[in-house]
Amino acid sequence: MINSVSHYLLHIGVMAGIYVLLVLSLNLMLGYCGLLSLATPAFVGLGAYASALLTLRLGCDSSLTLVAALVLGAASGVILGIPSLRLSRHSFVIVTLSATLLLQLVASNWVDLTRGALGLADIPSLRFGSFRIDGKPAWLATMVVVAALGIGVFWTIVSSRLGRAMVAVRDNEPLAVATGIDVMKIRLFAFACSGAFAALGGACYAHYLSFIDPGLFGFSISEALLVMVILGGSGTLWGPVLGAIVFTVLPEALRMAPELRSLLYGVLLLGFVLFMPEGLARCLRRPVNRAASAEAGQ
Amino acid sequence: MSAPRPAEAGRPPWGSSKVAKPHLLESCLLSASGISKSYGGVKALDAVSIEVEAGSITGLIGPNGSGKSTLFDCICGFQRSDAGAVSLAGESLQGLSAQAIARKGVRRTFQQLRVFPALSVRDNLLTSAQSAPGFGYVQELLRLPSVRAHERAMRERAEAMLEEIRLTRLAQVLAGHLSYGQKKLLELGMALMTEPRLLLLDEPMAGVNPSLVEDLKVELQRVNDRGTALLIVEHNLKLVFDLSHQVYVLEQGRVLMKGTPRQVSDDERVMQAYLGVRQTAGAEQDGAID
Numbered sequence: 001m002i003n004s005v006s007h008y009l010l011h012i013g014v015m016a017g018i019y020v021l022l023v024l025s026l027n028l029m030l031g032y033c034g035l036l037s038l039a040t041p042a043f044v045g046l047g048a049y050a051s052a053l054l055t056l057r058l059g060c061d062s063s064l065t066l067v068a069a070l071v072l073g074a075a076s077g078v079i080l081g082i083p084s085l086r087l088s089r090h091s092f093v094i095v096t097l098s099a100t101l102l103l104q105l106v107a108s109n110w111v112d113l114t115r116g117a118l119g120l121a122d123i124p125s126l127r128f129g130s131f132r133i134d135g136k137p138a139w140l141a142t143m144v145v146v147a148a149l150g151i152g153v154f155w156t157i158v159s160s161r162l163g164r165a166m167v168a169v170r171d172n173e174p175l176a177v178a179t180g181i182d183v184m185k186i187r188l189f190a191f192a193c194s195g196a197f198a199a200l201g202g203a204c205y206a207h208y209l210s211f212i213d214p215g216l217f218g219f220s221i222s223e224a225l226l227v228m229v230i231l232g233g234s235g236t237l238w239g240p241v242l243g244a245i246v247f248t249v250l251p252e253a254l255r256m257a258p259e260l261r262s263l264l265y266g267v268l269l270l271g272f273v274l275f276m277p278e279g280l281a282r283c284l285r286r287p288v289n290r291a292a293s294a295e296a297g298q
Numbered sequence: 299m300s301a302p303r304p305a306e307a308g309r310p311p312w313g314s315s316k317v318a319k320p321h322l323l324e325s326c327l328l329s330a331s332g333i334s335k336s337y338g339g340v341k342a343l344d345a346v347s348i349e350v351e352a353g354s355i356t357g358l359i360g361p362n363g364s365g366k367s368t369l370f371d372c373i374c375g376f377q378r379s380d381a382g383a384v385s386l387a388g389e390s391l392q393g394l395s396a397q398a399i400a401r402k403g404v405r406r407t408f409q410q411l412r413v414f415p416a417l418s419v420r421d422n423l424l425t426s427a428q429s430a431p432g433f434g435y436v437q438e439l440l441r442l443p444s445v446r447a448h449e450r451a452m453r454e455r456a457e458a459m460l461e462e463i464r465l466t467r468l469a470q471v472l473a474g475h476l477s478y479g480q481k482k483l484l485e486l487g488m489a490l491m492t493e494p495r496l497l498l499l500d501e502p503m504a505g506v507n508p509s510l511v512e513d514l515k516v517e518l519q520r521v522n523d524r525g526t527a528l529l530i531v532e533h534n535l536k537l538v539f540d541l542s543h544q545v546y547v548l549e550q551g552r553v554l555m556k557g558t559p560r561q562v563s564d565d566e567r568v569m570q571a572y573l574g575v576r577q578t579a580g581a582e583q584d585g586a587i588d
Contacts, residue, residue: 157439160441171415
């Protein structure tokens with residue numbers, strides 16, 4: 001019993017780690033670029049299928065398949081970004097959603113490659129040379145490392161001139177242009193990074209659960225991610241990360257009251273929206289900003 | 299216009315022969331010729347030609363709707379003109395994107411005050427130095443020594459700029475929290491971060507507290523003394539006449555006249571178009587006209 005409980009807790013930990021990667025993907029677009037991208041599930045699915053197929057069909061080492069997923073995610077970010085990032089913000093949402101649904105159709109119908117709705121089963125766990133990641137404790141350790149690396153790369157991006165440029169474009173595009181920022185280039189870069197983060201998350205997901213199907217491209221992932229990013233505090237580094245953890249754990253914790261689960265979750269979400277509309281991160285940081293504005297407003 | 303202009307002493311006199319020359323002058327920094335722009339049936343600009351001398355201050359005045367901001371947009375690449383050519387120091391800016399023109403050293407401010415509200419004052423300044431060379435994505439992420447050195451240099455420059463615009467104390471504060479006057483100063487500081495060759499100011503004094511107008515004027519003069527040419531759209535005529543070496547008057551999308559501040563302020567047509575006849579001699583006394 002204790003063993004199964006601890007396994008369950010470890011599982012939640014691993015899932016939270018995967019969601020941290022996906023949240024970084026969405027936060028970069030929504031939080032820092034101000035663009036609602038519904039393509040995150042598309043990148044997740046591409047990364048998951050690419051890594052799984054390379055392992056299943058060609059027996060590739062995970063170091064290779066993960067790099068392949070990263071490259072594929074970044075490349076598809078560029079390919080999808082070139083036409084869609086020129087559009088208005090609203091059209092961008094629709095195009096990214098369409099791309100995701102299109103890929104879902106491909107995954108469902110290209111049966112020779114993806115086995116369609118049957119999905120890919122028995123995907124081996126991650127294996128680097130002779131070292132295999134086996135068991136939940138090892139997976140948790142791996143995901144902590146991978147998520148920490150992801151957060152590190154994310155921090156490097158957003159704290160650099162690139163991150164400042166993204167915020168600048170988000171907040172005042174004409175002024176950003178007047179300062180010489182290439183809007184299209186900086187957005188493409190962000191979208192490529194977004195694709196890479198999500199694809200890596202997808203690959204980890206596939207190898208961890210050992211089964212994927214076209215449902216991976218569904219809207220439900222976007223839905224969960226939006227809750228995590230927005231209620232965590234989009235446009236901050238730690239908010240969405242915190243959101244990923246809280247909103248992975250919370251629905252699981254509510255399983256204790258199965259009949260009331262959905263109701264309670266709904267009430268909690270409403271509570272967050274009402275009382276922390278700017279997200280967890282800003283809620284915790286608010287006193288600092290107040291002091292700052294008081295000084296500026298003298 | 300009899301007010302003395304301190305910067306005029308060391309500059310060539312703006313004789314009428316020079317003003318009348320239609321072609322590029324040797325020291326011409328910006329040349330916009332024959333710029334036309336229509337919106338539907340409305341001609342916002344009708345073959346407008348202006349020139350800005352290197353290191354000079356050029357005023358651009360005209361009633362509301364005379365096409366001043368549209369001309370700015372066409373020069374900076376924010377709008378494509380229907381006809382005409384723009385060149386910077388003899389190099390054509392035709393077909394270049396707005397950000398590419400900015401990188402050539404042409405900076406602008408906007409009629410509506412614009413800063414990046416979610417960035418700190420310091421980061422606003424750093425972001426404005428974005429167009430500096432060495433801005434490569436890979437180098438940036440790897441934090442190569444060249445990038446770090448450049449970042450250090452930009453931070454030093456930002457500190458100096460903070461000192462100059464007297465916002466050092468508020469360097470960490472989000473720009474959105476600043477007062478209007480502070481934002482105005484920040485906007486100017488941002489435009490100067492890369493030491494542009496030409497700075498286009500769209501109504502820099504709009505909404506500015508009269509006590510700050512003199513400060514800003516001194517600041518603009520200092521900017522110009524350091525070699526940045528200014529093209530100023532402004533309704534505060536006293537300021538334009540005080541600062542400018544040459545003034546263009548736009549009316550209904552055409553250049554009504556150009557000349558020295560004295561020539562312009564003495565011109566009957568300008569007074570009719572802009573000031574109203576009764577104020578023929580009153581530009582200095584009245585100053586700001588909005």
